[in-house]
Amino acid sequence: MxxxxxxxxxxxxxxxxxxxxxxxxxxxxxxxxxxxxxxxxxxxxxxxxxxxxxxxxxxxxxxxxxxxxxxxxxxxxxxxAVAKPARRTASLSTAAVEQTKPKAPVPTERPAHVKRVLAVASGKGGVGKSTVSVNLAAALAKRGLSVGILDADVYGPSMPTMMGISGKPDYVDGAIVPLEAHGLKAMSVGLLTKGTDAMVWRGPMASQAINQMLSQTRWGTAEQPLDVLVVDLPPGTGDVQLTLIQKTPLDGVVIVSTPQEVALSDARRAHTLFEKVGVPTLGLIENMSGDIFGRGGAKAEAEKLGVPYLGDLPLDASVREGGDAGTPVVVAVPFGDIASRFDSIAESLANTLNS
Ligand SMILES: Nc1ncnc2c1ncn2[C@@H]1O[C@H](COP(=O)(O)OP(=O)(O)O)[C@@H](O)[C@H]1O
Ligand SMILES: [Mg+2]
CATH class of the missing domain: 3.30.300.130 (Fe-S cluster assembly (FSCA))
Known part of the structure; x- marks a missing residue:
């Protein structure tokens, strides 16, 4: 025993x-x-x-x-989310959102030829935000939508590994051509810099990179617009979130959390930030749900916050393996249990984004 x-x-x-x-x-x-x-x-x-x-x-x-x-x-x-010395910056940024809200120029334009922008956020790193982003993007693409994924996680860009993409993107006629993998268009801060080390960028640099990936990337064309751009945010409520909010209208945010209360209170903070700037939380997803850590924390939290609960994803080796191998589990095991959970989350989000 x-x-x-x-x-x-x-x-x-x-x-x-x-x-x-x-x-x-x-x-x-x-x-x-x-x-x-x-x-x-x-x-x-x-x-x-x-x-x-x-x-x-x-x-x-x-x-x-x-x-x-x-x-x-x-x-x-x-x-x-933010390394200790940078913490001041993060809280200042959140304060800046509050202070400037009435005056802040409300962005009216999404990136060219992009119909909807959906952000995936979390309070903490390591809760599965990138995993959810790629699999959700793949599940949306399975429904026939044209989908792009923008990896905005300056602290630890994981799209190159999770999508199996590498190399500098091409520039054509002054626009960045996104890479393509698994039927998705993809751009990552990890592709704009050398090396794959986790990096902690200074605020202005991070904001500039995000801006560039939003406005200079050819996500779609007039003939073939992108239906949804999924943005994988860094954890927390810092400069990148602020930049994104200022640069483009967001159609909604999906918040990922693990069942533990530690992660949940951060999920609440993420929801509050987006709520303050008028971006709807389209739902909470409970990841790594299971018998050891319990289950249901996110559902209860969603009820408290008055936002939809989108479902849970169990802790499952195939999820991690898919991420490590560069083929999202939704693509690798398209008819498995995990894929069907993502399918139903994608269905409900697609309906909300369409309405
Ligand atoms: N449901 C799951 N089951 C098993 N492993 C998971 C699950 N979700 C995420 N992981 C693994 O946990 C690690 C952190 O996930 P990741 O998506 O990178 O988190 P974040 O983007 O929030 O930092 C990765 O190795 C990933 O493969
Ligand atoms: Mg990540």
Whole structure:
């Protein structure tokens, strides 16, 4: 029988690279659940530390799995939206939204030949926002829509990996030609810069990159406009969100969260930011829903906020594998359980965006 004490003992043999202490002693472990043969917890780190802690998560997971009688282990690594030194900027930006709201020029034009712009947001990193963005885009495309995806996550652009795209985009007649994969058009901040390291851009640079990807990319043509542009935002409520809100009218935002309360309170903050500027929250999606961390947190939260609940996605290896391999699970396993969940989310969003 697995007990809490033996899980804690194992976690203290995994060293926190920053403090040099055991993981438990360092205070990094949040929401530890130990139940029968299952264990799970959340490691919450600053965005720039996420790469440092990925091996820590793997080590903790492997060591716990090796315990006799352990059936299931789940360690979720979530990254705080903004690195500590930049935090001031983030809150200033949110304040700026509030202050300038009445005066802010309301953008009237979507990017050329784009009919709808849909943002995917979350309070924290690592909750599956990019995963949802690509799979949702693929599910919308399956419905016959022409769909583009814009990876605006300056802290950790993941579209190149998740969509299996690389190389600098071409410029033709002064416009950026988006890359194409899995029937989607795609642009990523990761394609505008060298290297694939997670980067923390300064506000003005990030805003400029977003602006360029919105306004200079040939998403569609007069003959073949893009039906939906899905924007994968960085976590939180910072400069990129602000830029997007100022540069283009958003038709709605979808908020992704995990079932834990820690992530949920951030989902609420994301909803509040968009609500303040008049962008409707089209719904909440619960990702990594399951027996270890519980289920239903996002549904209850959606009811509290008075926004639609779009459904849940279980923690499932095929989702991660699809992302790592560059073929979204909706494309790789088109008739599977995960694909059918995305199909129904896409159906409900397509109906809302059409109405
Ligand atoms: N439902 C799921 N089941 C299993 N793994 C998932 C699931 N959703 C996301 N992941 C994995 O979790 C990690 C973080 O997801 P990602 O979409 O990059 O999050 P975010 O964009 O919010 O930072 C990725 O390795 C991804 O493949
Ligand atoms: Mg992401």
């Amino acid at each position: 697995i007990d809490r004490a033996s899980v804690i003992a194992v976690l203290d043999t995994v060293i926190d690279p920053k403090s040099g202490q055991g993981l438990m002693a360092s205070g990094m472990v949040q929401g530890l659940v130990v139940d029968q043969g299952r264990a799970g917890f959340v490691l919450e780190v600053a965005a720039q530390d996420a790469p440092l802690y990925a091996p820590v998560r793997d080590e903790a997971e492997a060591k716990l799995k090796a315990l006799e009688g352990m059936d299931r282990v789940s360690v979720i690594l979530t990254a705080e």
